[in-house]
Amino acid sequence: MTTYSLTSALMRRGAEFLGSDHAILCGAMSWVSERNLVAAISNAGGFGVIACGAMTPELLDTEIAATKTLTAKPFGVNLITMHPMLFDLIAVCAKHQVGHVVLAGGIPPKGSVEAIKESGAKVICFAPTVALGKKLLRSGADALVIEGSEAGGHIGPVSTSVLAQEILPELAQDNLVFVAGGIARGEAMAGYLEMGACGAQLGTRFACATESIAHPLFKKAFFRASARDAVASVQVDPRLPVIPVRALKNKGSEEFTAKQIAVARMLDEGSVDMGQAQLEIEHFWAGALRRAVIDGDVERGSIMAGQSVGMVTKEEPVVDIIATLLAECEQALARRKAA
Structure with a gap:
């Protein structure tokens, strides 16, 4: 040993x-x-x-x-x-x-x-x-x-x-x-x-x-990626305190921007409070991550990865x-x- x-x-x-x-x-x-x-x-x-x-x-x-x-x-x-x-x-x-x-x-x-x-x-x-x-x-x-x-x-x-x-x-x-x-x-x-x-x-x-x-397609996305492919999400509405998430950029990243806009609109309408709004965001990530990790949807799912991904x-x-x-x-x- x-x-x-x-x-x-x-x-x-x-x-x-x-x-x-x-x-x-x-x-x-x-x-x-x-x-x-x-x-x-x-x-x-x-x-x-x-x-x-x-x-x-x-x-x-x-x-x-x-x-x-x-x-x-x-x-x-x-x-x-x-x-x-x-x-x-x-x-x-x-x-x-x-x-x-x-x-x-x-x-x-x-x-x-x-x-x-x-x-x-x-x-x-x-x-x-x-x-x-x-x-x-x-x-x-x-x-x-x-x-x-x-x-x-x-x-x-x-x-x-x-x-x-x-x-x-x-x-x-x-x-x-x-x-x-x-x-x-x-x-x-x-x-x-x-x-x-x-x-x-x-x-x-x-x-x-x-x-x-993790799905073989999820792993393959890691193997192809470089450090600069792992990017942080952008906060759309300053009233909605969204913790940034780092993942490989794909269509799912764009869908998160749209999700933030939709949740901000729900806040405006009073249909959710701030706590519920944050949970809406968390549930989005949980679902998007599952699509990538379990289902292998690397186009629309969330491929969460750190900048060290280029060394994997x-x-x-x-x-x-x-x-x-x-x-x-x-x-x-x-x-x-x-x-």
Whole structure:
């Protein structure tokens, strides 16, 4: 068995926190991060995370149970904070004694962090700024993920490299901070680990793994794409606060613009309030993503991908992806140590 002593030393805190061999999380990708990919990542020594997305509590219950039949290793569940049944989903995680819950999509609503921790689970939150990171830690978050705009899916406005420089020196010494967004090679992981990160989260790099159930046409779109093909969506109406989404540009991108106009009109007419309007947008993305990932509709579906997509060129088993990342990271750290 290959050992990665330099990498393991820098990942030790993160790996111990996750209960995995390596502090490499899989970003939660709706329709992609399901039982097969999640179990494969955990079995390979990483940390798989189920993407709950728009699932009902019943569907999440089934998915967690099915994942447990495929791996005895730890894995987590990602919950969207604006989900209308968030507390029911938290109860499902507690029922299955899920050890780690990731809260994404906004500031956790009152009582949600406490509800998760009541079952003994650890809470991981996304922090786009130092101030919010500190607030989340004070509110009970056990670890943070800082994710830059290079990532796929929902993104913030600031790049990973800038977030790392702002947040790691402030928070990483005394807290667990994972870095995400645009990471596809071990050399990048090495740099962030040396800055104080306790591990890394990757999504796009795992989306086309052999164990991923994504449609062959979805994977082929990844293999053909370059970094500049993964573009962020545009906000049409300033009254409708839509979190940008990064995906490969296609007809589906144009349809999202039309969807925003339609939802803004519903706001004008008073047929929906702001919360309902945002859920309309989220349901659009869930449906569009499903068409691409499951049905293979790469023309009108949403092919969510980070800018690292240009480095995803072939289908590989998860175990090989993780081994390559670790080897690259170890070699980079060894070169710097020898210099």
